[in-house]
Amino acid sequence: MAALKSRWPLPCAVVLGMTTALLQLAWEHTHGGILRHHLLNDASLPAVSNVWALVMMPLLGALAGWVVVRRTRERSGAMIPAIAGFLGSLLAGAALSLAFVLSGEAAATQVMGALLVAAVLLPVYRAEYLFGFVVGMTFVFGPVMPTLVACVPMLIALISRRLVGPAMLWVVRRVRSVAAA
Numbered sequence: 539m540a541a542l543k544s545r546w547p548l549p550c551a552v553v554l555g556m557t558t559a560l561l562q563l564a565w566e567h568t569h570g571g572i573l574r575h576h577l578l579n580d581a582s583l584p585a586v587s588n589v590w591a592l593v594m595m596p597l598l599g600a601l602a603g604w605v606v607v608r609r610t611r612e613r614s615g616a617m618i619p620a621i622a623g624f625l626g627s628l629l630a631g632a633a634l635s636l637a638f639v640l641s642g643e644a645a646a647t648q649v650m651g652a653l654l655v656a657a658v659l660l661p662v663y664r665a666e667y668l669f670g671f672v673v674g675m676t677f678v679f680g681p682v683m684p685t686l687v688a689c690v691p692m693l694i695a696l697i698s699r700r701l702v703g704p705a706m707l708w709v710v711r712r713v714r715s716v717a718a719a
Contacts, residue, residue: 544610547620548603551669555599559591562676575683588680595672595681602669624670627662631674631684639678657691658698668692 566572566588574585606620630653637645656662662671668688675684 545607547606547610547617548600551599551603551606552596553599554673555595555597555669556592558673558676559595559681562591562680563588565677573680575680586680586682588682591676591681594685595676598665598669598672598681598685602665605665620664620666623661623664624666626660627667627670628674630656631671633674635675635678653691654694657695661695661699662688663692663696663699 563572572588574587576585577583602624606617609616609620630649634646634649634653637649661667668685671688672681672684675687
């Protein structure tokens with residue numbers, strides 16, 4: 539029974555990813571056709587169809603669900619931070635989408651700046667953060683572009699939390715040990 543309880547995030551995330559993709563594509567199909575987005579918003583660069591949502595969203599959901607299941611098996615109490623990370627990233631993606639749609643690039647740039655600052659403080663390199671962010675932005679941008687955009691804060695978070703933070707702790711410990719000697 540305990541194994542069943544710990545596995546529920548995986549199928550739920552896959553279903554959420556597929557549902558999000560189907561809803562987005564159904565909306566686009568009934569409102570002028572399925573969109574394509576040019577890389578860097580430049581018509582001379584290749585376009586990516588939102589049909590890729592049918593592949594990407596369930597895969598991102600499966601990745602997030604699998605990672606969360608694995609983490610909860612290793613550490614009890616890891617489910618609450620994973621859900622909070624997903625929901626926070628979902629809200630961040632929705633806020634970025636709304637800022638872009640309602641206010642344009644200036645507001646979206648400010649929201650993205652805030653997300654980059656948050657990336658230094660939070661472990662946004664985790665799969666549930668990526669999944670939440672992409673779900674939050676899918677209805678405006680499709681899944682491909684938000685996934686690419688999310689790589690920047692994820693990389694910042696990974697470097698700051700896995701390299702810079704431990705390096706700073708090592709320096710502080712060295713300085714303390716030299717001062718104590």
